[in-house]
Amino acid sequence: KAGVTQTPRYLIKTRGQQVTLSCSPISGHRSVSWYQQTPGQGLQFLFEYFSETQRNKGNFPGRFSGRQFSNSRSEMNVSTLELGDSALYLCASSPQASAGTGELFFGEGSRLTVL
Amino acid sequence: SQQGEEDPQALSIQEGENATMNCSYKTSINNLQWYRQNSGRGLVHLILIRSNEREKHSGRLRVTLDTSKKSSSLLITASRAADTASYFCATRETGANNLFFGTGTRLTVIP
Numbered sequence: 001k002a003g004v005t006q007t008p009r010y011l012i013k014t015r016g017q018q019v020t021l022s023c024s025p026i027s028g029h030r031s032v033s034w035y036q037q038t039p040g041q042g043l044q045f046l047f048e049y050f051s052e053t054q055r056n057k058g059n060f061p062g063r064f065s066g067r068q069f070s071n072s073r074s075e076m077n078v079s080t081l082e083l084g085d086s087a088l089y090l091c092a093s094s095p096q097a098s099a100g101t102g103e104l105f106f107g108e109g110s111r112l113t114v115l
Numbered sequence: 116s117q118q119g120e121e122d123p124q125a126l127s128i129q130e131g132e133n134a135t136m137n138c139s140y141k142t143s144i145n146n147l148q149w150y151r152q153n154s155g156r157g158l159v160h161l162i163l164i165r166s167n168e169r170e171k172h173s174g175r176l177r178v179t180l181d182t183s184k185k186s187s188s189l190l191i192t193a194s195r196a197a198d199t200a201s202y203f204c205a206t207r208e209t210g211a212n213n214l215f216f217g218t219g220t221r222l223t224v225i226p
Contacts (some may be wrong), residue, residue, distance in 0.1 A: 043216035065161035090157060100145070100211060104150075
């Protein structure tokens with residue numbers, strides 16, 4: 001069974017641009033969560049989706065948005081990029097309806113650098 | 116902050132020694148999980164302990180949970196160089212759907 005796939009793995013953007021990151025969960029998993037990881041703040045929860053519905057959102061500005069498609073694939077978008085958005089963005093899927101009930105399966109992440 | 120905190124932030128030991136990492140959290144939880152992350156990679160789930168459990172084992176891993184102190188510990192016995200990684204605790208708070216991660220412990224095992 002294929003694991004969680006995140007694309008792109010690495011990308012470089014400049015301030016003011018926008019970026020879209022993609023996550024394909026493990027087949028059969030309907031819950032997808034996104035996290036931002038930085039050296040200073042650690043792993044910060046962004047959003048959680050289940051069956052195309054955003055069920056939870058972390059404490060991030062409105063520039064951060066996401067969605068989930070009917071095939072459970074998810075995308076997140078960051079508009080008007082700032083230097084502080086440079087981070088490793090991690091996607092995780094779960095077979096449970098509630099992402100925190102059991103283990104999360106993580107992708108390798110998308111490393112975003114904002115110049 | 117809803118994050119837990121791991122202690123110590125960094126730990127360096129010799130191969131064969133045991134490594135103990137601690138996690139403290141702030142609210143009531145349904146479960147607590149431990150994850151491992153190799154440098155710049157995704158996280159890998161190690162073990163889950165529910166709020167009504169006090170101890171759990173998996174191979175060389177032993178996890179304890181003290182809900183009265185809102186703390187957990189992860190013990191890795193007979194460490195190997197391949198155990199070098201960052202270790203994170205994550206909590207599912209009561210009534211919440213998602214996991215909140217701690218700040219992590221960076222473990223270095225010296226061959």
